[in-house]
Amino acid sequence: MKTKIINLFLLSFVFLIGCKTEQKEETKLKPYESLTAPTAKKIAEELTAHGDTRIDNYFWMRLSDEQKNAETPDAQTQDVLDYLNAENDYKDAAMKHTDSLQKTLFDEIVGRIKKDDSSVPYNDNGYSYYTRFEKGMDYALYCRKKLEDDAKEEIMLNGPEMAKGLAYFALGGLSVSPNNEMISYGIDTVSRRRYTIHFKNLVDDQILSDKLVNTTGSVAWANDNKTVFYTSKDSITLRANKIYKHVLGTDQSQDVLVFDEKDDTFSTFVYKSRSDKYIISGSYQTLSTEYRYLDADTPNGEWKVIQPRERDLEYGVAHFGDHFYIRTNLDAKNFKLVKTPVNATTKDNWVDVIPHRDDVLLQGFTPFKNHLVLSERKNGLSTIRVRKWDGNEDHYISFNDPAYVAYTSTNLDFDTNILRYSYTSLTTPSSVIDYNMDTREQTVLKEEEVLDPNFSKDNYVSERLYATARDGVKVPISLVYKKGTQKNAKTPLLLYSYGSYGSSTEPYFSSTRLSLLDRGFVFALAHIRGGEEMGRHWYEDGKLLKKKNTFTDFIDVGDFLVKEGYTSADHMYAYGGSAGGLLMGAVLNMKPELWNGVVAAVPFVDVVSTMMDETIPLTTFEFDEWGNPKNKEYYEYMKSYSPYDNVEAKEYPNILITTGYWDSQVQYWEPAKWIAKLRELKTDNNLLIMDCDMETGHGGASGRFERYKRTALNYAFMLDLEGINK
Structure with a gap:
C-alpha cells in the first residue's frame, strides 16, 4: 500500500554575520496526525463452526433493539454509545479543516x-396526481386535482407539517381508495423501515383512528372501499411474513390473518393489479416465487395459487383481459413472457408471448389495450420495445448516448396509445417523456432543471469502455468527465459500483456529481458481475461460490483505467454502499495499494457472523445470494473474502466509513467493529474515520436537503486528499 509522501522541507544552510547555522529537516503533519484516534476495548469472543474458531474482539458492540430503545442505557449500551460518539468526535476533528469546503459543497449541491x-x-380514476415542494421545505406536498376545468388543488398529505419536530420522517405507500374518498399511507419515524399505516378521509379531511403498526407501509384496497390487505413484519428479523385483512373502523387486533409465510427464507407482499380486478399477494426469495390472487370484488373470498413455488422457478404476474401475463425464467435464463387463462394458471398452461433469447434480458413489461411494452437489456444497456398485440408492428425507441438509462414510468391507463417513460444519461438530466406508440412522436413533459447558469450538458463527455478481466471476460465501464479535463496519471478518478442481487449499476445523470466533475474528477461506473447488465449469467457469475468475480472485476477495471492513462493509484478513489460496501471492504483487503481513498457507505462487512445469525434482518432471506455458512463449503468461501475477517497488519489507503445507528439492513455494529479492527491492525498513517448518524438508518437522512451534508463530507474527504480546498 502506498502512503502519501510527506512533504519534507530541506532548509539550506544560512550564513548570518559570518555565523553558519544548520537547521534540521522538518516534517509537516497532516491535520489529523496530532489527534488521538479512539481505541475500542477488546473482549475476546470465540465463534466456532465446522471445527474452525474465529476470535471476535469487538463482538460486544452488538446491541439488541430492546437495548437501543430503553429509556436508560445499560452498561453495554453506554459503552457502545461512548465509542460511536468518540468516533464521530474524531471524524469531526480530523475533518475540521474542511468545514468551509463542506459548506461550499453543500450549498453548491443544494443550490x-x-x-x-x-x-x-x-x-387515475378521474383525478390528476402530483407532488410538489415549496421553497425551504424538506418534504413534499402530495396533491391532486379533478380532471375538469378550473379544478382546485387538494393537498391530500402535507409532508412538512407531518414531519415537524421529528429527527427522521419517511412517508410511503400512498394509496387512494377506488371511490377516491380515502387515502392510506405509512409513516416511519425511526428509520428501521417498520411503518405504521394511517388512513385519512379526503372528503372531510379527517384522520381515522385506525392504526396498523409494524407493517411494510402499503395496503391493497378491495373494491368495497373499506377492506384493505397489508403485510406485517416479524418483530425481530423484520421479515415481511404475514398478510392481514383489515376493515376500516375496527381495531388492528380484529384483523384476519389471510396468509402466513412459514418458510423463513421467503418474504411476502400484497398489491392490487393494474386492472383493479384482483388483489395479488406474493412470496419471494432469491431463487423462487409464488403468487396468489383474489377477486377484488369479494374480499372475503378464497385465494387461489397461480403456480405453486418450485426451487429455481421465478415469475411475476400482471393481469390483462382474460389472461395473466407472466415474466418467468422457466426454461429461460434471461426470462421470457408467457400468458395463461385466469381459470387455468399453472405452468403447464403457459404459452410463450415473447420467447427466450440468449442475448437479451427481459426485465419487465407493461400491457396496453393495443400495445405491449417490453423493458429489455441488451449489450449492457436498457431498451424499450413497443409491439402491437397483432404482431404487425414491433420497434425499439432509439437513444443516442453511449451509456444511458431508459425505463417506463407511471402508466395506469390501459386504453391509450401514449407510453410515459423516463430517460437520462451521464451527461443528460432526467426527462419524463410521453411517446405516441402509433406515430412514434415524443413530447418531453419535463427535464430536470439544474440551477447553475454555467451548466450545459454539452460541457461534459461520456464514454463506454471495456476492461478485460483476469478470466478473459469483458467488463463494461461507463465514465463521464468535463470537457478539457486532462486524463493522465495525476487525474483524480472516482470508481463506483454495487455488484450484487442482480442490481445493475445504471449510468444516470446526477447534478450532485457535478461538484466533482467541475473540479477535475473523472467519474466511472464499473458494470461488474453480480449485477445483471450483461444478462442473467452476469448475476449468477457474481454470487454464491463465484462472488469473488465481483471483487476481481472491480480491481481489474481499476487496473485497466490506470493502464489506459485515465488516472493512477495515487489519485484513484473507490466508492460503494451496502453490498457495494462489502465490495469496498473486499478490494481494500485484496489490493489496498490501488486506491488513494475509499468511501464505504453502510458497508456489509461482517459476512460470516451476520449470515450465521438468523435473528438478524435479511439473513435467512439471503442464503441463495451469499450461501448458508452452516454448510462448510460456503462457510469457508465466505470467510475467505469477508472484509472483517480478513483485516491484516498491513498498509491501507485513506478510508471514510459511514453508517446509521438505526440501520435495519446493515446493522451499525458491522462498520463499527470493522473500523475498530482496522485501527488495531493497520500499519500506515493514513486517515481512517467513521461518520455514524445517530438519528437515521440505511438510507441516511430523510429530508430533501439534509442528506447532502453526508455527500458533502464524502466529497470533501476525496477533494482534500487531492489538495483541492475550494
Whole structure:
C-alpha cells in the first residue's frame, strides 16, 4: 500500500554575520496526525463452526433493539454509545479543516436543485396526481386535482407539517381508495423501515383512528372501499411474513390473518393489479416465487395459487383481459413472457408471448389495450420495445448516448396509445417523456432543471469502455468527465459500483456529481458481475461460490483505467454502499495499494457472523445470494473474502466509513467493529474515520436537503486528499 509522501522541507544552510547555522529537516503533519484516534476495548469472543474458531474482539458492540430503545442505557449500551460518539468526535476533528469546503459543497449541491419543484402529474380514476415542494421545505406536498376545468388543488398529505419536530420522517405507500374518498399511507419515524399505516378521509379531511403498526407501509384496497390487505413484519428479523385483512373502523387486533409465510427464507407482499380486478399477494426469495390472487370484488373470498413455488422457478404476474401475463425464467435464463387463462394458471398452461433469447434480458413489461411494452437489456444497456398485440408492428425507441438509462414510468391507463417513460444519461438530466406508440412522436413533459447558469450538458463527455478481466471476460465501464479535463496519471478518478442481487449499476445523470466533475474528477461506473447488465449469467457469475468475480472485476477495471492513462493509484478513489460496501471492504483487503481513498457507505462487512445469525434482518432471506455458512463449503468461501475477517497488519489507503445507528439492513455494529479492527491492525498513517448518524438508518437522512451534508463530507474527504480546498 502506498502512503502519501510527506512533504519534507530541506532548509539550506544560512550564513548570518559570518555565523553558519544548520537547521534540521522538518516534517509537516497532516491535520489529523496530532489527534488521538479512539481505541475500542477488546473482549475476546470465540465463534466456532465446522471445527474452525474465529476470535471476535469487538463482538460486544452488538446491541439488541430492546437495548437501543430503553429509556436508560445499560452498561453495554453506554459503552457502545461512548465509542460511536468518540468516533464521530474524531471524524469531526480530523475533518475540521474542511468545514468551509463542506459548506461550499453543500450549498453548491443544494443550490442546483429547484426549490419549488413539482412532479409531472399522472391521471387515475378521474383525478390528476402530483407532488410538489415549496421553497425551504424538506418534504413534499402530495396533491391532486379533478380532471375538469378550473379544478382546485387538494393537498391530500402535507409532508412538512407531518414531519415537524421529528429527527427522521419517511412517508410511503400512498394509496387512494377506488371511490377516491380515502387515502392510506405509512409513516416511519425511526428509520428501521417498520411503518405504521394511517388512513385519512379526503372528503372531510379527517384522520381515522385506525392504526396498523409494524407493517411494510402499503395496503391493497378491495373494491368495497373499506377492506384493505397489508403485510406485517416479524418483530425481530423484520421479515415481511404475514398478510392481514383489515376493515376500516375496527381495531388492528380484529384483523384476519389471510396468509402466513412459514418458510423463513421467503418474504411476502400484497398489491392490487393494474386492472383493479384482483388483489395479488406474493412470496419471494432469491431463487423462487409464488403468487396468489383474489377477486377484488369479494374480499372475503378464497385465494387461489397461480403456480405453486418450485426451487429455481421465478415469475411475476400482471393481469390483462382474460389472461395473466407472466415474466418467468422457466426454461429461460434471461426470462421470457408467457400468458395463461385466469381459470387455468399453472405452468403447464403457459404459452410463450415473447420467447427466450440468449442475448437479451427481459426485465419487465407493461400491457396496453393495443400495445405491449417490453423493458429489455441488451449489450449492457436498457431498451424499450413497443409491439402491437397483432404482431404487425414491433420497434425499439432509439437513444443516442453511449451509456444511458431508459425505463417506463407511471402508466395506469390501459386504453391509450401514449407510453410515459423516463430517460437520462451521464451527461443528460432526467426527462419524463410521453411517446405516441402509433406515430412514434415524443413530447418531453419535463427535464430536470439544474440551477447553475454555467451548466450545459454539452460541457461534459461520456464514454463506454471495456476492461478485460483476469478470466478473459469483458467488463463494461461507463465514465463521464468535463470537457478539457486532462486524463493522465495525476487525474483524480472516482470508481463506483454495487455488484450484487442482480442490481445493475445504471449510468444516470446526477447534478450532485457535478461538484466533482467541475473540479477535475473523472467519474466511472464499473458494470461488474453480480449485477445483471450483461444478462442473467452476469448475476449468477457474481454470487454464491463465484462472488469473488465481483471483487476481481472491480480491481481489474481499476487496473485497466490506470493502464489506459485515465488516472493512477495515487489519485484513484473507490466508492460503494451496502453490498457495494462489502465490495469496498473486499478490494481494500485484496489490493489496498490501488486506491488513494475509499468511501464505504453502510458497508456489509461482517459476512460470516451476520449470515450465521438468523435473528438478524435479511439473513435467512439471503442464503441463495451469499450461501448458508452452516454448510462448510460456503462457510469457508465466505470467510475467505469477508472484509472483517480478513483485516491484516498491513498498509491501507485513506478510508471514510459511514453508517446509521438505526440501520435495519446493515446493522451499525458491522462498520463499527470493522473500523475498530482496522485501527488495531493497520500499519500506515493514513486517515481512517467513521461518520455514524445517530438519528437515521440505511438510507441516511430523510429530508430533501439534509442528506447532502453526508455527500458533502464524502466529497470533501476525496477533494482534500487531492489538495483541492475550494
